[in-house]
Amino acid sequence: MTTLLIVVLLGLSAIAFQTGRKKALRATAGNIAPLHSLPTYYGTYVALWVGIPSLIVIGLWLAFEPQIINALLLAALPGDVRGLSPAELGLQINDIKNHAAGGITSSELSPRLQEVADYYLGLRQNGLLGMTIVAVAAGVGGLAVGWRHVTSTFRARNHVERTIRVVLIIASSIAILTTVGIVLSLLFESIRFFAQVSPIEFLFGLQWSPQTALRADQVGQSGAFGAVPIFAGTLMITIIAMAIAVPIGLFSAIYMAEYASSQFRSVIKPVLEVLAGIPTVVYGFFAALTVAPAIRGFGEGLGLSVASESALAAGLVMGIMIIPFVSSLSDDVINAVPQSLRDGSYAMGATKSETVRQVILPAALPGIVGSVLLAVSRAIGETMIVVMAAGLSANLTANPFEAVTTVTVQIVTLLTGDQEFDSAKTLAAFALGLVLFIITLGLNVVALRVVRRYREKYD
Amino acid sequence: MTAMPDQDVEMGRAPAPMPNKIRTQHVSVYYGDKCAIKDVSLDIESNRVTAFIGPSGCGKSTFLRCINRMNDTIDICRVDGSIVLDGTDIYDSKIDVVQLRARVGMVFQKPNPFPKSIYDNVAYGPRIHGLVSGRGETDDVVEASLNRAGLWDEVKDRLQDPGTSLSGGQQQRLCIARAIAVQPEVILMDEPCSALDPIATARIEELIDELRANYTIIIVTHSMQQAARVSQRTAFFHLGDLIEFGDTEQVFTNPIEQKTQDYITGRFG
Ligand SMILES: Nc1ncnc2c1ncn2[C@@H]1O[C@H](COP(=O)(O)OP(=O)(O)O)[C@@H](O)[C@H]1O
Numbered sequence: 001m002t003t004l005l006i007v008v009l010l011g012l013s014a015i016a017f018q019t020g021r022k023k024a025l026r027a028t029a030g031n032i033a034p035l036h037s038l039p040t041y042y043g044t045y046v047a048l049w050v051g052i053p054s055l056i057v058i059g060l061w062l063a064f065e066p067q068i069i070n071a072l073l074l075a076a077l078p079g080d081v082r083g084l085s086p087a088e089l090g091l092q093i094n095d096i097k098n099h100a101a102g103g104i105t106s107s108e109l110s111p112r113l114q115e116v117a118d119y120y121l122g123l124r125q126n127g128l129l130g131m132t133i134v135a136v137a138a139g140v141g142g143l144a145v146g147w148r149h150v151t152s153t154f155r156a157r158n159h160v161e162r163t164i165r166v167v168l169i170i171a172s173s174i175a176i177l178t179t180v181g182i183v184l185s186l187l188f189e190s191i192r193f194f195a196q197v198s199p200i201e202f203l204f205g206l207q208w209s210p211q212t213a214l215r216a217d218q219v220g221q222s223g224a225f226g227a228v229p230i231f232a233g234t235l236m237i238t239i240i241a242m243a244i245a246v247p248i249g250l251f252s253a254i255y256m257a258e259y260a261s262s263q264f265r266s267v268i269k270p271v272l273e274v275l276a277g278i279p280t281v282v283y284g285f286f287a288a289l290t291v292a293p294a295i296r297g298f299g300e301g302l303g304l305s306v307a308s309e310s311a312l313a314a315g316l317v318m319g320i321m322i323i324p325f326v327s328s329l330s331d332d333v334i335n336a337v338p339q340s341l342r343d344g345s346y347a348m349g350a351t352k353s354e355t356v357r358q359v360i361l362p363a364a365l366p367g368i369v370g371s372v373l374l375a376v377s378r379a380i381g382e383t384m385i386v387v388m389a390a391g392l393s394a395n396l397t398a399n400p401f402e403a404v405t406t407v408t409v410q411i412v413t414l415l416t417g418d419q420e421f422d423s424a425k426t427l428a429a430f431a432l433g434l435v436l437f438i439i440t441l442g443l444n445v446v447a448l449r450v451v452r453r454y455r456e457k458y459d
Numbered sequence: 460m461t462a463m464p465d466q467d468v469e470m471g472r473a474p475a476p477m478p479n480k481i482r483t484q485h486v487s488v489y490y491g492d493k494c495a496i497k498d499v500s501l502d503i504e505s506n507r508v509t510a511f512i513g514p515s516g517c518g519k520s521t522f523l524r525c526i527n528r529m530n531d532t533i534d535i536c537r538v539d540g541s542i543v544l545d546g547t548d549i550y551d552s553k554i555d556v557v558q559l560r561a562r563v564g565m566v567f568q569k570p571n572p573f574p575k576s577i578y579d580n581v582a583y584g585p586r587i588h589g590l591v592s593g594r595g596e597t598d599d600v601v602e603a604s605l606n607r608a609g610l611w612d613e614v615k616d617r618l619q620d621p622g623t624s625l626s627g628g629q630q631q632r633l634c635i636a637r638a639i640a641v642q643p644e645v646i647l648m649d650e651p652c653s654a655l656d657p658i659a660t661a662r663i664e665e666l667i668d669e670l671r672a673n674y675t676i677i678i679v680t681h682s683m684q685q686a687a688r689v690s691q692r693t694a695f696f697h698l699g700d701l702i703e704f705g706d707t708e709q710v711f712t713n714p715i716e717q718k719t720q721d722y723i724t725g726r727f728g
């Protein structure tokens with residue numbers, strides 16, 4: 001039914017487009033010059049008259065269908081069922097719906113409810129049919145209205161342009177509003193969390209064990225929500241990752257931009273981009289299954305005690321993951337340094353490495369700082385690798401051979417599994433998310449500003 | 460440094476010849492298969508300003524860049540023939556370009572100060588060539604170079620400001636100071652005034668005339684008035700060929716070649 005509707009509406013729009021175009025051309029006997037707009041604008045205008053009304057009908061249907069059907073279903077229920085408590089009533093209604101959908105029900109339906117289920121099924125089908133008819137009718141009606149508007153002096157172009165603008169505005173508002181919505185939900189859930197746990201304890205507490213008891217006498221009722229250990233863990237892993245990614249990424253960018261021949265460049269750049277395309281979960285098991293044991297073996301060889309999940313393993317692999325990020329951004333930045341500066345330096349008798357160190361890097365520094373900051377915010381937000389390789393224990397330690405945990409890992413563990421959505425444990429995830437969001441947002445804002453200042457200088 | 464200042468040069472009188480600083484013989488330059496300079500031989504006299512003129516794309520910059528081997532930085536560029544600076548062939552395999560470029564400085568079309576302070580811009584060359592040690596010596600070289608470039612009084616109170624904070628004309632004089640700081644013998648200038656306003660241009664032209672006392676200068680210019688004002692010798696290039704080379708006075712008032720005549724009277728180019 002739905003497929004049919006889509007096909008019909010598309011066909012109708014195509015017809016509308018053609019008739020609109022033809023009518024405009026007929027009005028001037030096939031001559032384009034006297035028309036206010038090009039013929040395709042008239043066609044598009046009429047087609048929009050088909051598309052928009054029928055889309056509105058479908059949209060309204062999607063928005064209100066469930067409520068209307070539910071109300072009708074409720075009215076059709078026998079009196080004794082309607083008198084049940086809300087919870088039981090909900091169960092009954094679910095049963096009826098499941099039955100109608102051919103699914104599993106919690107109990108055999110009585111014949112009376114069976115009837116109601118059939119009634120419900122009929123309602124839905126008729127509703128869909130009705131909606132289809134109304135939508136097609138709206139399309140046809142729109143076609144007629146639009147078609148009547150078409151005359152040689154009609155300003156079809158202006159109408160079409162305005163409609164396109166409105167569509168674009170709607171699209172971008174959806175993008176913005178969803179972002180705002182996500183931020184607001186983070187904010188509200190965090191406020192609920194901070195009603196239970198004081199922000200001071202959360203931000204400065206040294207103990208993280210997010211347990212809440214269901215009953216007062218349970219073990220583990222003394223939950224501790226001090227986030228310092230997990231932020232410290234995040235910080236340590238990020239620092240390790242950056243210690244790997246920044247030198248290697250930057251040096252390879254310098255090599256690619258200043259030393260490599262163009263043939264070599266054309267090979268190595270795609271290779272680095274492949275590195276960027278590897279799913280992080282693959283890096284994750286590489287870290288957990290290859291790197292972590294290797295580090296453990298290496299550490300034991302040196303007589304150190306190394307946890308099988310270590311900050312070092314996660315940081316190392318995360319650093320490798322971020323290399324292409326740093327190198328490709330830095331490469332762009334270095335390439336944007338004007339050739340005239342290189343010429344100036346070479347003409348002074350400077351060698352390549354002197355030119356790189358003393359002229360190119362200072363000129364590119366703001367952009368490089370920007371790319372590093374963007375990479376840091378990537379590292380902080382990265383989840384998969386640390387879930388798999390860094391462990392879950394919230395140790396407050398500076399030893400990279402120990403297991404640590406990060407903000408993102410804690411969010412994952414807090415929210416996986418069955419949760420009550422108002423316990424402090426669950427809400428803590430939102431508070432962590434909020435802090436993470438604020439940190440990465442701040443980093444990105446600073447990074448983008450630095451990069452922009454740099455751009456202004458050389459364009 | 461060999462030469463003494465030459466006081467006799469004025470417009471209207473042919474200057475006395477000076478010893479040759481640079482001899483170029485049968486120089487041809489190719490970009491890939493494309494020939495940009497065809498078999499050019501000319502001698503550059505010491506302590507003179509030699510101007511290269513000609514329509515754009517005729518190879519003036521290409522030829523200029525042969526003299527400090529800047530064309531080495533372009534992969535597809537190949538240079539044939541010989542260029543001899545004070546008796547040594549600069550394309551000899553034993554020549555170190557780092558040293559060559561310390562002897563032959565260059566100033567570019569667009570002022571290109573490094574992203575450093577005014578002071579560090581000037582100190583850049585002396586530092587990389589190890590000509591100075593210690594703060595005091597560097598200070599002296601910086602001051603002397605800025606003085607020679609006629610910039611000292613304007614910047615002496617703001618030596619730590621970035622070089623890019625200066626005006627276009629000041630930036631170009633900073634680039635000249637930067638080139639002077641390594642005590643070169645030859646200074647190549649590729650249209651040094653084309654990005655500057657008339658007043659800044661006049662400043663630079665005055666400066667070039669002063670610098671002639673101590674340096675051999677080759678200047679590429681698209682302005683014939685400028686060539687006539689600042690140079691003693693002029694070479695006219697056309698489509699990669701050296702058409703005419705002689706005293707500036709003669710080239711502008713009494714050219715031998717018809718093409719030169721056509722160019723300086725504005726019939727093409
Ligand atoms: N890097 C280069 N690669 C290829 N061709 C070049 C390059 N630089 C200059 N050319 C060519 O060499 C010729 C001479 O250029 P140039 O020396 O810049 O002329 P001018 O300075 O007299 O305007 C031109 O045809 C130009 O297209």
Ligand SMILES: [Mg+2]
Nearest residue numbers: 519520521649
């Ligand atoms: Mg040029």
